[in-house]
Amino acid sequence: MHGSQLRVAYQGVPGAYSEAAAGKAYPKCEAIPCDQFEVAFQAVELWIADRAVLPVENSLGGSIHRNYDLLLRHRLHIVGEVQLPVHHCLMALPGVRKEYITRVISHPQALAQCEHTLTKLGLQAAREAVDDTAGAAEYIAANNLRDTAAIASARAAELYGMQILADGIQDDCGNVTRFVMLAREPIIPRTDRPFKTSIVFAHDKGTSVLFKVLSAFAFRNINLTKIESRPHRNRPIRLVDDANVGTAKHFEYLFYVDFEASMAEVRAQNALAEVQEFASFLRVLGSYPMDMTPWSPSGGD
Amino acid sequence: MHGSQLRVAYQGVPGAYSEAAAGKAYPKCEAIPCDQFEVAFQAVELWIADRAVLPVENSLGGSIHRNYDLLLRHRLHIVGEVQLPVHHCLMALPGVRKEYITRVISHPQALAQCEHTLTKLGLQAAREAVDDTAGAAEYIAANNLRDTAAIASARAAELYGMQILADGIQDDCGNVTRFVMLAREPIIPRTDRPFKTSIVFAHDKGTSVLFKVLSAFAFRNINLTKIESRPHRNRPIRLVDDANVGTAKHFEYLFYVDFEASMAEVRAQNALAEVQEFASFLRVLGSYPMDMTPWSPSGGD
Incomplete structure (x- = not known):
């Protein structure tokens, strides 16, 4: 995973926090600056780069929905995550x-x-x-x-x-950005170290579906590290899933869920089979090793 | 609610989208520009203004955690919401x-x-x-x-x-920002029109608590319009609740939940009593009339 010849696309100019995230994820990589997030996706899709790093949430700013949109509109897979304290x-x-x-x-x-x-x-x-x-x-x-x-x-x-x-002039020392690493191919999930799996699902039949979906994880003792609803009323979204390429679909809600299990585990496979029953759309963004470094390496608070 | 003499604080200069939100919420109000969000809170607390409008989420940018922090650090109450399409x-x-x-x-x-x-x-x-x-x-x-x-x-x-x-030069016509209106006193929740209630709760005992909390709503057929987890590992937060003023507390997670019920309804009161049992912190940010205008008044698609 920590290849020495890897080319890693990031958004920004040299010295950007995304470049630091690329360096944390792949210590000896060649980091490739891109002027937009979408260009970083394209760099990987067109084999100009091997990986892309993408910020998906910040502890103060929240989830970056726009970048989740890019994940849904492209076919890349999450193969890892890094959490980077913002140190200004x-x-x-x-x-x-x-x-x-x-x-x-x-x-x-x-x-x-x-x-x-x-x-x-x-x-x-x-x-x-x-x-x-x-x-x-x-x-x-x-x-x-x-x-x-x-x-x-x-x-x-x-x-x-x-x-x-x-x-270290940031007012809030708990300011951390979470990045995901993207590749053309998913990695083979393992069970010998902690893995996390990120999914997006949608339904249009009220929030009781959410409860059923969560029960699929709760009854199997699978912890969620992220759950987020995103209203999509009156708004189609272009999605790429296995059956439909670039189809525009209407959903009342999209949900982002990250759970602490590897897709190599039977309980995770069973949970997802159950989610699929209730959801009108489901996509696994990736199953990848968890970043176990603490959230505030600058010394906590 | 739509007073003609109301002074409404907003962040920005005249012509800002927040000013438009103030005007949508209180058509004949006097809108008071503030250079920071926190100044808008203070304007209400010091009786310089009667209300503040605060953007809390955008359909592309996601929830604005920083503004949720302000809600938790101050004692103002949500008394309404408006959704404003971003029309550039x-x-x-x-x-x-x-x-x-x-x-x-x-x-x-x-x-x-x-x-x-x-x-x-x-x-x-x-x-x-x-x-x-x-x-x-x-x-x-x-x-x-x-x-x-x-x-x-x-x-x-x-x-x-x-x-x-x-x-209308925005690339994405579904770009909508949701604002909440804040006041020193909560409004009396009613049952003769659709109300929404916003709560924040925390726990530090794993995500099975989340499942229990959601069941409190699901079994009472109360729809959720928003659910969002926010990691708080290693990070204290200064909270204002009824028992503790400005206490710094550590939580593993904070959750934001909006549900479609008025606190005047017995089912909502019972649901919250159940949430209180499982959560280590609970605050009702407000119970207020829902903005029923569609998300894409510019025509949708």
């Missing part, structure tokens, strides 16, 4: 002191995530939103802006020759 | 033609939501991210930029004297 640094060009800074630029989410800390640091500088965190560092370096600081990763500081003025 | 317009100063535009500015989410349509319109102009949609229109007007277009609401175009070049 304040950075400027070498020699620039905090007092000189009149502007802080970053992705709007990153600016919001550091608001209190910036104020505590005495930085009353104007905040300005740009497209991405690493891109902010790159922009300052490229334009030699000595009055501007960026919020980005330590890796971005290193790549663009920036100096870190303050480290 | 491309706008420029009067007389500016599409061919002159070298730059399109807006909130990064709005830029992403219109990417395909912009390309179809032949706009190869640079995209530039700014803090908010209405703010982009305001900025162009204030600086008389004749080479720049903004993506914002029709109302923003009107307010800042911009001309709409293209209407």
Whole structure:
């Protein structure tokens, strides 16, 4: 799994958190920047890359529905997951002191995530939103802006020759993003280590179906690590499943469920057979080794 | 409920989608712009405003966990909901033609939501991210930029004297944001029209509790319109409940559930009594009239 020649597509520029996730998942990989998430999918589908990393949820921002849409519209398989703490640094060009800074630029989410800390640091500088965190560092370096600081990763500081003025400036130390790794082929699920399986299902007959579906897991003592409903009223979704390619379907609800079992286990197979009975649509996004590292490696709280 | 003198706090500048939500919820209200979500909460708590409107989920972006955090950290009550289709317009100063535009500015989410349509319109102009949609229109007007277009609401175009070049340019017509309205006092739940109740609960004893909680609703034929798990491992949360003010607690999971029943109904009261038995934390965020308008008033498909 941790191949040395793997090409891994990610969204963003070098120094992006997605690149760090790629590096955590595949330590010696060649990370390939893509300007959009969909381009990262296409890179794998067209054999330009072997894997893609995709953020699917953040502990503050929630699930990224748009990226679940991409999972449903494409045929790639989840083959792993990594959880990455978001560790923001304040950075400027070498020699620039905090007092000189009149502007802080970053992705709007990153600016919001550091608001209190910036104020505590005495930085009353104007905040300005740009497209991405690493891109902010790159922009300052490229334009030699000595009055501007960026919020980005330590890796971005290193790549663009920036100096870190303050480290770990996120207001909430429990800020973690969960990424999944995608491949053209599923991996063979095993039972010799903890696996997780991600499914999406839909029904249009009221929420009693949800209860039946959950009982399929509860009665088999299978823990759920994620459950989320997503309203789909009046909205068709283009789905790829085994029987229908790109069919537009209407559902009242879609559900995302992650459960702690490998598809190699009979109880997981039986549970899914039961889910299939009640659901009008079911897709297994992947069965993959769990990321067992704790959620807050930066020291908890 | 639709008072004519109500002061309603929202995050953003005039022309923001939150302002439109305030106007949909309280047609003759005085909308009060706030630069942050937390400021909108404080405005109500300090009697500067009577209500606040808060986006809690978007059909593409998912639940906004950060705003659920604010709900848990403050004592305001949900007294209503509105669903607002996100209807983006491309706008420029009067007389500016599409061919002159070298730059399109807006909130990064709005830029992403219109990417395909912009390309179809032949706009190869640079995209530039700014803090908010209405703010982009305001900025162009204030600086008389004749080479720049903004993506914002029709109302923003009107307010800042911009001309709409293209209407409804969002790629996905099912893009809807759900807002809740907040007040210092809860409303008295009724049974003469459809009500919805929002709760948050937590437990730390595995997901079998979730199954028990859902059975409390399923056996009483109470439909759920939302269920979402939120991992909280290693992460304390400051909570306000009746017994504990601002206590930091550790939970493995938090759950958000919305169900279709009024707290005036005995079945809802019984269901919650049962939930309380199994959960280690329970808070009713509010019981309020459902927004019955369809999700895609722009015509759906």
